[in-house]
Amino acid sequence: MPKDGGIGASSKRREDLRFLTGKGKYTDDINLRDQTYAYFIRSDVAHGTINSIDISAAMKMPGVERVFTASDFEGVGGVPCGWQVTDRHGQPMQEPKHPVLAEGKVRHVGDPIAVVVADSLAEARDAAEQVEIDITELPAVLNMKDALNDGATKVHDDLTSNLCYDWGFVEENRDAVDAAIKGAHHVTTLELKNNRLVANPMEPRVAVADFDSSTDEYTLYTTSQNPHVIRLLMGAFVLGIPEHKLRVVAPDVGGGFGAKIYHYAEEAFCTFAAKQIGRPVKWTSSRSEAFMSDAHGRDHVTKIELALDKDGKFLALRTDTHANMGAYLSTFAPSIPTWLHGTLMAGNYTTPLIYVNVKAVFTNTVPVDAYRGAGRPEATFQLERVVDKAAREMGIDPVELRRKNFITEFPYATPVAVEYDTGDYHATMDKLLELSDHAGFEARAATSKANGKLRGFGIAHYIEACGIAPSNLVGQLGARAGLYESATVRVNATGSISVMTGSHSHGQGHETSFAQVVAEMIGIDESQIDIVHGDTAKTPMGMGTYGSRSIAVGGSAMVRATEKIINKARKIAAHLMEASEADIELKDGQFTVAGTDKSVAWGDVTLAAYVPHNYPLEDIEPGLEETAFYDPANFTYPSGAYGCEVEVDPETGKVTVLGFTAADDFGNIINPMIVEGQVHGGLAQGIGQAMIENCAYDDDGQLLSGSYMDYAMPRADDLPMFTVDHSSVTPCTHNPLGVKGCGEAGAIGSPPALVNAVVDALQRAGHDVTHIDMPLSPDRVWAAMNS
Amino acid sequence: MTKVTMTVNGKTVSKEVEGRTLLSAMLREQLNLTGTHIGCDTSQCGACVVHVNGEAVKSCTMFAAEADGAEVKTIEGMANADGSLSTIQAAFQEHHGLQCGFCTPGMVMSAAALLKDNPKPSEAEVREYLEGNLCRCTGYHNIVKAIMAASGQDVPAVAAE
Numbered sequence: 037m038p039k040d041g042g043i044g045a046s047s048k049r050r051e052d053l054r055f056l057t058g059k060g061k062y063t064d065d066i067n068l069r070d071q072t073y074a075y076f077i078r079s080d081v082a083h084g085t086i087n088s089i090d091i092s093a094a095m096k097m098p099g100v101e102r103v104f105t106a107s108d109f110e111g112v113g114g115v116p117c118g119w120q121v122t123d124r125h126g127q128p129m130q131e132p133k134h135p136v137l138a139e140g141k142v143r144h145v146g147d148p149i150a151v152v153v154a155d156s157l158a159e160a161r162d163a164a165e166q167v168e169i170d171i172t173e174l175p176a177v178l179n180m181k182d183a184l185n186d187g188a189t190k191v192h193d194d195l196t197s198n199l200c201y202d203w204g205f206v207e208e209n210r211d212a213v214d215a216a217i218k219g220a221h222h223v224t225t226l227e228l229k230n231n232r233l234v235a236n237p238m239e240p241r242v243a244v245a246d247f248d249s250s251t252d253e254y255t256l257y258t259t260s261q262n263p264h265v266i267r268l269l270m271g272a273f274v275l276g277i278p279e280h281k282l283r284v285v286a287p288d289v290g291g292g293f294g295a296k297i298y299h300y301a302e303e304a305f306c307t308f309a310a311k312q313i314g315r316p317v318k319w320t321s322s323r324s325e326a327f328m329s330d331a332h333g334r335d336h337v338t339k340i341e342l343a344l345d346k347d348g349k350f351l352a353l354r355t356d357t358h359a360n361m362g363a364y365l366s367t368f369a370p371s372i373p374t375w376l377h378g379t380l381m382a383g384n385y386t387t388p389l390i391y392v393n394v395k396a397v398f399t400n401t402v403p404v405d406a407y408r409g410a411g412r413p414e415a416t417f418q419l420e421r422v423v424d425k426a427a428r429e430m431g432i433d434p435v436e437l438r439r440k441n442f443i444t445e446f447p448y449a450t451p452v453a454v455e456y457d458t459g460d461y462h463a464t465m466d467k468l469l470e471l472s473d474h475a476g477f478e479a480r481a482a483t484s485k486a487n488g489k490l491r492g493f494g495i496a497h498y499i500e501a502c503g504i505a506p507s508n509l510v511g512q513l514g515a516r517a518g519l520y521e522s523a524t525v526r527v528n529a530t531g532s533i534s535v536m537t538g539s540h541s542h543g544q545g546h547e548t549s550f551a552q553v554v555a556e557m558i559g560i561d562e563s564q565i566d567i568v569h570g571d572t573a574k575t576p577m578g579m580g581t582y583g584s585r586s587i588a589v590g591g592s593a594m595v596r597a598t599e600k601i602i603n604k605a606r607k608i609a610a611h612l613m614e615a616s617e618a619d620i621e622l623k624d625g626q627f628t629v630a631g632t633d634k635s636v637a638w639g640d641v642t643l644a645a646y647v648p649h650n651y652p653l654e655d656i657e658p659g660l661e662e663t664a665f666y667d668p669a670n671f672t673y674p675s676g677a678y679g680c681e682v683e684v685d686p687e688t689g690k691v692t693v694l695g696f697t698a699a700d701d702f703g704n705i706i707n708p709m710i711v712e713g714q715v716h717g718g719l720a721q722g723i724g725q726a727m728i729e730n731c732a733y734d735d736d737g738q739l740l741s742g743s744y745m746d747y748a749m750p751r752a753d754d755l756p757m758f759t760v761d762h763s764s765v766t767p768c769t770h771n772p773l774g775v776k777g778c779g780e781a782g783a784i785g786s787p788p789a790l791v792n793a794v795v796d797a798l799q800r801a802g803h804d805v806t807h808i809d810m811p812l813s814p815d816r817v818w819a820a821m822n823s
Numbered sequence: 824m825t826k827v828t829m830t831v832n833g834k835t836v837s838k839e840v841e842g843r844t845l846l847s848a849m850l851r852e853q854l855n856l857t858g859t860h861i862g863c864d865t866s867q868c869g870a871c872v873v874h875v876n877g878e879a880v881k882s883c884t885m886f887a888a889e890a891d892g893a894e895v896k897t898i899e900g901m902a903n904a905d906g907s908l909s910t911i912q913a914a915f916q917e918h919h920g921l922q923c924g925f926c927t928p929g930m931v932m933s934a935a936a937l938l939k940d941n942p943k944p945s946e947a948e949v950r951e952y953l954e955g956n957l958c959r960c961t962g963y964h965n966i967v968k969a970i971m972a973a974s975g976q977d978v979p980a981v982a983a984e
């Protein structure tokens with residue numbers, strides 16, 4: 037029987053009521069009295085020296101309040117990077133300054149040079165036409181390998197080269213891995229690209245800033261996944277505003293997918309300018325602007341080698357990756373190709389020796405940072421592609437080769453420094469084969485063949501690491517932040533509850549699922565509980581939502597705070613019933629004395645806490661409000677088996693995705709409906725990456741895919757109905773809910789399954805095709821078949 | 824500046840607008856109907872879809888002045904008279920057809936226009952009709968389910984769980 041409330045119930049989302057009636061409050065819906073509008077003038081060349089900026093004509097234009105350039109930002113810090121990676125030789129990465137507005141040079145198309153602030157956006161835009169900027173164009177640095185050649189043009193003159201870092205992991209394994217590969221029975225080698233993507237949350241970024249000169253307080257409304265992180269980075273590193281004078285609010289946010297984690301120059305600009313001109317400043321990104329200013333994702337070029345013995349046991353794995361950083365280091369950019377990528381290279385397998393080398397490179401492109409999955413899709417793609425290729429080379433069934441190498445005993449310490457707590461990879465694989473009717477594939481393939489089409493089936497089995505932690509470890513790895521989460525549970529006198537969480541929902545449905553957890557713990561109705569998030573003035577310091585961490589880390593903090601509440605409430609109940617605290621039980625919102633019919637209701641206890649007439653004042657304080665900070669002991673490790681069935685038209689190379697099945701193990705599940713929705717969305721993004729999405733630059737560094745006319749977003753008729761399953765459950769062993777996280781899995785497991793399916797279709801038809809780079813556009817597939 | 828008069832969600836409104844003012848901007852900025860969203864600048868995302876004289880229109884592609892005299896309906900006018908969710912809205916909630924909610928107003932307005940013309944669409948017809956509405960969160964699976972359900976069709980029969 038499905039539950040109708042609490043943990044495990046598909047409770048309908050309460051936030052939907054406002055979103056479905058047009059009452060959502062997104063940042064662009066916020067207008068402050070007397071606000072001005074900022075219009076950013078951005079570089080239209082990839083690389084150049086700024087000779088002069090003449091703002092005099094623009095300043096005289098109607099409605100113009102002020103025009104800002106880099107000279108207004110002397111004494112203001114650069115946009116900081118939140119993670120310092122140490123290279124193979126123990127040296128810190130090269131870290132260039134990222135100014136709020138370009139200083140002397142522009143380094144990518146879209147780099148902001150000047151900003152006009154005016155009474156209306158139209159006036160700001162008109163005045164921007166009058167700003168005269170003289171730039172001498174320089175050669176653009178685009179190809180990562182060329183960028184590392186001696187004498188290559190440098191993106192940053194003050195760095196020694198375009199190399200951000202050369203990272204080796206685990207460096208001590210390097211020689212042993214080389215030796216194992218040299219002596220192996222079989223080595224499968226694959227060179228591939230992980231295509232550059234643009235996250236494209238449907239809501240473009242927006243910032244609205246205000247300064248109150250009577251209190252010296254700033255308020256910034258911004259489209260962020262983590263308002264406290266923005267407050268810390270912008271306040272402490274860029275503008276020098278103490279935290280108690282800076283409030284950051286991220287109200288309803290229309291999707292993030294990573295692109296809204298980072299602190300961006302536009303936020304700092306609006307906050308700074310609001311004080312300078314004494315009026316609120318609003319900036320709303322256009323979609324075209326978003327393409328050239330939101331951090332991009334992926335963009336890795338990799339060579340991977342897998343060594344196997346004659347039975348197909350994996351012996352060693354070596355990878356060599358170039359990772360594009362873009363022109364500046366975005367907030368978490370250095371950590372993505374390293375700690376969120378190298379640590380996942382064991383996948384689901386017992387490979388004993390692994391060495392990962394990553395060279396991070398500066399180029400004249402938009403900064404690259406985490407996008408849904410962040411490092412883990414890149415790891416999974418190369419691993420699941422090379423395993424599939426090895427299976428074909430050795431004549432072993434791809435399912436069997438995976439099964440032969442699955443980790444089956446937990447906890448399992450991988451050779452890449454992480455310890456998987458639980459998992460059951462055979463279970464998810466079994467589930468996938470069942471749900472996708474793998475047994476019936478040959479018959480379906482025959483039907484396709486009769487219709488002149490090529491059918492293929494591809495599998496990928498992924499491992500994910502969510503809820504990055506613990507803080508002391510990530511500190512050693514270079515993080516300049518902690519990765520705990522916080523929650524304050526405030527019980528009101530009549531028993532209703534406000535939970536202030538440091539997690540942030542931008543589509544994940546926390547207002548519903550978090551309430552389910554507290555409702556279950558206390559045994560009251562979900563409607564009695566409100567979840568408050570996204571405002572530094574209301575919530576305790578929290579790290580926000582990314583890396584599928586909300587329920588595993590934020591949910592755990594909330595559980596800990598609620599446990600403190602229950603412990604205190606139990607003491608009050610014991611006093612009210614004149615019983616021993618040890619005998620008090622809480623069930624369905626009633627405190628009872630074990631073995632008796634004595635009980636008090638939740639609301640009587642909460643009232644007593646705030647009207648403490650009959651109350652143990654000598655032992656406990658009045659009131660019922662508790663805060664907890666939760667710092668996880670380990671990552672969580674969701675995993676799953678993904679299967680994709682495709683049909684290829686041999687005449688045109690067009691690929692049709694006929695079906696996609698995802699069999700996941702997310703540990704315990706709070707709200708199955710929401711979890712399934714998260715998987716659907718991830719699958720769409722992964723299928724988008726594999727099929728149609730691609731962020732492209734031309735040889736001069738012009739962004740070719742700068743709007744929805746050129747960047748192909750998955751549309752409804754590009755996708756099939758999905759089959760998703762989460763019935764394989766191995767609960768996480770180290771958090772109180774046994775949850776693992778589900779937000780990114782779909783985007784991680786789907787690209788390799790899809791490419792494997794297309795390669796399968798072509799090989800079955802006798803084509804000697806072992807790899808096609810994403811996206812699998814008809815011309816690429818056709819060319820692969822006809823080369 | 825010209826004066827335009829139109830009916831928006833059943834109420835007559837008159838505003839002074841510039842020739843270049845888009846209907847979407849007038850709705851959002853002058854009438855404070857912020858449920859109509861702006862997701863692109865190339866008329867491709869559909870977050871801004873409203874009904875003009877009963878037809879689904881991307882309000883970012885129409886000047887406010889062109890809507891002079893028209894009957895306009897936005898997401899704020901879609902609920903039942905008693906404030907409860909209409910059939911389509913309720914189906915979106917029931918089938919989890921929205922996550923961040925940003926595409927949702929446009930999706931609901933497009934879905935309403937589809938079902939008016941084609942009360943029992945097939946899954947393929949729903950997908951084809953939504954060609955002009957982008958959603959980055961849901962993968963469309965549950966949007967398609969919601970629209971099928973709103974049309975009174977048996978969802979499990981068309982959509983594998």
Ligand code: FES
Nearest residue numbers: 866867868869883
């Ligand atoms: S805002 Fe109108 S189609 Fe995108």
Ligand code: FES
Nearest residue numbers: 922926958959960
């Ligand atoms: S629900 Fe977020 S874009 Fe559709």
